[in-house]
Amino acid sequence: MKKASDPDGYSVSELLGLGSHSARKSYYPELSARMADVETERNRYKWLFENALHGIFQASLTGGLRAANPALASMLGDGSVDATLARCTTLAALFVNPEDAVEMQRRVVAEGRVAGYTTRLQGRDGRQVPVAMTLVQKPSDDDEPLVEAFVADITERERARERLLQLNARLEGRVQERTLALERVNAELRQEIRERRRIEEELRQARDAAEQANRSKDRYLAAASHDLLQPMNAARLLVTSLLERPLADEPRDLAERLQLSLESAEELLTDLLDIARLDHDRIQPQLENFSLRELTDCLEAEFSSLAQGKGLRFRQRVVDARVVSDFRLLGRVLRNFLSNACRYTSRGGVLLGSRRRGDTLWLEVWDSGPGIPADQRQSIFREFHQLDAPRARDRRGVGLGLAIVERVVTKLGHPVEVRSRPGHGSCFAVGVPLGESCPSPGVAPPAALPGHSLVDRRVLVIDNEPSILASMQALLEGWGMRCLLALDAEEAREATTMPPDILLVDLHLDAGVTGDALVTQLRDYWERPALPAVILTAERGEAWRQRLDEAHLPVLNKPLKPGKLRALLDALLSHDPLA
Template structure:
């Protein structure tokens, strides 16, 4: 049977010499069977060649395309195989790149075969078809080099590669853009950092100036306060002495007016100092467990006389409980509340009482004063706020007392409560946690401490201000005490006195001497290490307060209130008498 594509060739039978009558007829059946197998194999390969999914061709590297399958024709966009063979009569025409055929031939000579070689074939419509070639060199066919090629269309892969390249290019462009933006942002940020550093330096300089100004203000305020409080304290002591003497009605009113004026000046100065120290957080709580009776007795001794001078009933409901708080700050809160109650109550009573509330106690101040409208219950804690003070004659103080109360309560984590009925009176209450007293404190605590009589008790007062000495001597002698005075240690010792019952010394004396050292020297002189002593000063610093508290020396701030002085002395001398 002859090939369809080669009608002039020889059939298999002719090639085998079976077309003539041969004498070897005995081999005819076997040869016929063999020939049929060969023909079947040929048809199978032909079917595979024509129906393969990939392009297949046979070519001579030196000349033309010899054969191609339909898949290759379709891949190149030709109508059929004949069109492909006609268009690519020269092997050069098969490749899209000039000189590509020579390059492929050189590689094939060098390697003997090519596998997965990527190139571009020329399509019928002028397009370039990306392919992967596998070329096998056939055995030598004389001078002509024959190759068989297998072609895989990699258009999709190439498109994906191009898209990937484009995507990479876009990403690189975006990276460059973002990099430029980041560089610009970094440059802007560097500028902002430099500007912020400049601003911070300016702020630090301004802060340093403000702190220095604040320290200068504190130094000035301390110096001015001391200079103001010294004569004010002397005047208060002298006026208090006069108030306890018998005068006619006009003179008594004049003395009371002077007393109120001095008291107002004292409270103004004290409140201004305290509010400034609280706002600057220079007052740090020193919590301790102490008996309420100790505090309540002192408050009664201090404020009962003030209430009596206004014909007010003053009552105290005492308690043997111990609380955990700052003795001095809690006392300041209660003093402010009692001071307001005595000041604004014109008739009726003032009550200081204690009620237990679970694990806390409510310390309350009740009065029968004018009361507070409901819409003013919060406003009264604002600085400089006073009720019914539109006119100057109605103003009492400067309106800092309750502002100080609120700040101290915040510092001590105490709740403050106020209720009031206009025309009936007001109730202020602070809630303080109950403390667990030590056995020594329980043994020392008493339910009530009666005011110790001062009559006949001997006191030594040491102060470098003659006005203070004069006023203090007049007041103490008015109370029936025997009072000796001195400006310093040498003057005190020069008098040859026997040991007094109590010492009252100023903190800052001349030549750098301090009250705590003076007390120690006097105790050694009289060989009485527990001789009672009280220190008075216009210095309100926390350092001195803690230092004196550590020495168990009571501290009173100038101007000294006579009632508070009487209460402290009564406690000290009463403790000694027991």
């Protein structure tokens, strides 16, 4: 430590902890050697003290700095150690905050040693130096409490900490900005979700309203179709009855034109109803294993007279096989094929044939009509599409038959093929899976026996529409049948004391009575459980069809096709055991 009596400015005895009365000179060799060692150690510690990287100072707890090294002076910005000692005449003058000096003194006295004490030292010209100090209390010869301190400049560490704090602050600011942005986005998303839910609710309400409107439309369409088909049915029956009587050329021509108009109106209405039911999945296939001959014989009886009326030759060449399909829907497909073939063929003939390919039986309808160009064989399955009919007077039908075919075969899973040569004719074919050879009960009526007569057979017709009864009477009596009429069950029992040969009963009668229930009542009343009966209806619902199929009651849809009715009557009466 620097003293006035020390020419070099440091007291070796103070640094080494030797007393002031240590011997400077010895007359003994051992003492001389010991003093040389001490001097070497003194020089080494002096060199370390002066060249240490960290600051070192010694101070009195009651006074100021007593010694300091150049590193401390440089740290505080003083030009020399003397400047540092002169400036720090008190210990408190060394600290920026005098309370730190008091705290340091208290802790050193209490603990004897303080490690890593951080504070700020007061430098030259107001400089403040952040430091970390380790302080050790040192006893003094004059009983003055001393402390030795080792000082590390932590300016860079503090700057790094401040930079870290600034970075953290900026990061927090960015986090807050991002958080606010996310909150805005979340708010927008919540608003979008609320808007989407509102739109979905509106769409749901619109869908419910549309479904309700569709249900109302379907109910209206069903009611309207029933009301339309009833008078149309009566008109068709009356016209057919009229045409079967001898007429002059002009009245017959008018009657035939009227029949064609009624057929067109009936076809349009029936096709529209079927399209609506197919598009709304109201028709579900009921696949079964049945004899194909049951279907094709009915088709032959129905279309042979139609073809003959146009001067065409009708032939059936279908093998006697069993297939797996829906009897009624497959019949609709073939009827549409045959109807188109008869409608568009002006000379030649129509053939209903079959061809086997593996496990599939292809039912083919051939005609000798005008044929179909190759580029239009797909478009013919679109609704209301007709070939070469730009003008209304050239159109035949309404162009819904093949659109219905496409929907039906899609539900059945049956493939369809179209082959045609323009100017030579066309072939429409549907592929049906072959069934097992074992017999199974079918829902179609048995085929008619050729040449069987309806003359003098007694038929009871029950319908709540007087116009229908009058029309049916005119038609059936024209075939030579004896016709009995009734509006309800009571009149049916009063119409005859003995059972008729066959019943023709409307499905929906007054007071909620249904035709199938009335057939059961009358069979019980006359004790004829096998009395033949046919249900006549404009109802095309799937539930009713299945119900009547389970009751084994054949059904004819209104408007009635007289040819189909006659074929069915022939078939049922020819198999009646009491016939």
